[in-house]
Amino acid sequence: MDLNVDFIPGASYQWFGPNGFNSTLPNPVIINIDGNGAGEYYVIIEVNGCAQVVSETTTVHVQERPAAP
Secondary structure (H helix, E strand, O other): OEOOOOOOOOOEEEEEOHHHOEEOOOOOEOOOOOHHHOEEEEEEEEEOOEEEEOOOOEEEOOOOOOOOO
8 A cells, every 4th residue: 555645855654554654755565454554544744844734534344345255
């Protein structure tokens, strides 16, 4: 799963989400996400000492892979 925001030169990023997820990358990738990763993710972007919580959150729904027949 990819989380994306517009890149802002000189900004710092702090993502938060379910199951203790956090990242300082502007566009983190979560590999092998499972049901514990379902929920809302949000990012705080700081530029020149001013932090702003991005007003949009991303809700992730994870469907488990069905068992092979």
